[in-house]
Amino acid sequence: MPRSRFSGSLNSPKVDVAIDMGNPILNLTVDGFLKIGTVAATRAVAEDAYHCLKKGSISSHNFEHTLKKMCKEGAYWGTVAGVYVGMEYGMERIRGTRDWKNAMIGGAVTGALVSAACNSNRDKIVIDAITGGAIATAAEFINYLT
């Protein structure tokens, strides 16, 4: 039976939320969702903050719009990251090794899944799978370099 535990700790500059779903692959997925969702939400805030700065005014309508965009972008990026992390970990368990091929396959599957969820054109799904695999492989290579 998977147990769900929620433990939160609040430090001064960062919020650390740990959720234990009782399954390593689920843990990673949730972790990826939260972390990347936060990054995407921050990006949305930064983008809108720049627009506000440029216009020189902050209206409540703007704030509502930003909040909505934060949720939408955070959920989208988070889902993509969660699927990718879960896939990569799954690949590692199935293949038994850690290398860039995991990232490639994980990226390709994620690209195909996200594309399939958004639209149903078959050609687009294949192209998105190829692009996803390429981006994941590139990120993995850059990661080894630095």
Add this chain to the structure above:
Amino acid sequence: MPRSRFSGSLNSPKVDVAIDMGNPILNLTVDGFLKIGTVAATRAVAEDAYHCLKKGSISSHNFEHTLKKMCKEGAYWGTVAGVYVGMEYGMERIRGTRDWKNAMIGGAVTGALVSAACNSNRDKIVIDAITGGAIATAAEFINYLT
């Protein structure tokens, strides 16, 4: 005086090219350019191979188009990756630590530079810098997760 040495070794499934530019930051940049350029070129080939498979015919015109796309996409992705890797390494040297902030700053600078090279609209450059930083941070976080 920076010396340039070129040594190539050909293994059965992969080509390993090592170029020593005599400077660690240049080495990393060239390495990133070559590796990510290869990934992008492979992606272009895979995409066009799928199109060929679907149409069921291979014409010389197609091949020429693929070759051109390989060069163009390889150069573009390679340049972006080279700039990013160089920036991240530079940040590491300046700040003296390795953490996700290097990736964020490197991604932001890369996004701004690439955007500035492509078009001159100031707003677009700032938004691209924010997006670049967010993507680099997300990739760094995913990297720590898996």
